[in-house]
Amino acid sequence: MAFNSLKHAFFFLLIVLSTSHIANAGDPDIISDFILPEGVISVDGSFFTYTPFAKSLNAYEPDTFQVIKATMAQFPALNGQSVSYAILLFPIGTVNPPHTHPRSAELLFLLRGTLEVGFVDTTNKLYTQTLQAGDMFVFPKGLVHYQYSSDAKESSVAVSAFGSASAGTVSVPLAVFNTSIDNGILAKSFKTDIATIQKIKAGLAP
Template sequence: MDNVKLIISLLVASFAIIIPTAISGDPDILTDFIAPPNATVDGSFFTFTGFGFLANGTQLPADKFKVVKATMAEFPALNGQSVSYATLLFPNGTTNPPHTHPRAAELLFVVDGELQVGFVDTAGKLYTQTLQVGDMFVFPKGLVHFQYNAGTSYAIALSAFGSASAGTVSLPGTLFATGIDNAVLAKSFKTDVGVIQKLKAGLAVKP
């Protein structure tokens, strides 16, 4: 019996060596921070000023949802730090359409107005909530979620991510603005090609 246990243990160990482990988050770094080659590193390198419009009275978008990101792309000091931010701006009646973040959970904090939010788990269950100023809501990593300003006033939220580059996969854009064959989409959504063409036309980038 002991020999059987030993053999099983060896097999498990060998599979752990042979089969690569999937990494679903940011890798750890072996330095305090990562600076671009030949960059001058001082306090300004670790400072992001892209959210200044929240305090300086800059005109906010009046009719369209807008997101202002502070990810590794906009703020290089975040490289290797496994964290990033976004400011979400919602004129009344606008939505952040269903989407996912494949590399991070999202922690949303409402700083102004009111938002309806929700996500769908892998069992197909929908979880929704109406958030007021000061409320927080977490969207688990990789799950489809949305936010909607159904109120009559402006809404602003801050989102924190557990990745320097959480990534965003917009469902409307991914499905209807990337060239997937109309017939495939029509069969998938149990509709006809004409409906799919209308959806694609509505999501086409305006010149």
């Protein structure tokens, strides 16, 4: 009886530890209020302030789709805080190609225009929605997703929040066609010929 109770307690402890690990599978927790860059011993309020977004919100109209990021790389005060932002600028008819964020979900808030958005789950089911200004949409962590500015008269601007100071971005077209994966393997994978693969690669070249 005692052995069974001990076995059950041990099993319960394993479950708690495993679920705790899953729950904390994002950015690691820190044991201080914030993390200073190496060699820095004192900061003031400016360290916690990020201003580059101001330009994009003041009638800045790019010619192509652009992302302005506030991640740990651009804003060191985010180190250890498990948050980051990005502003997405969509001229009319532009697309943010299919991509993933391996370390975070994405919560998108549309400020202006119209966006067609979608993501694909692990069963290859596609979920789509047409967003209007003021709408929000969540892209689950690690899943392939995209956004398309479908308004024929107005460009679109969105803000995305992430639950990681460095969510990471893996562009599906670039990861597949702009790396050194053999053309023969790609041709077999996409059930086409090498010439077609080469044309796709040429179209994606910088």
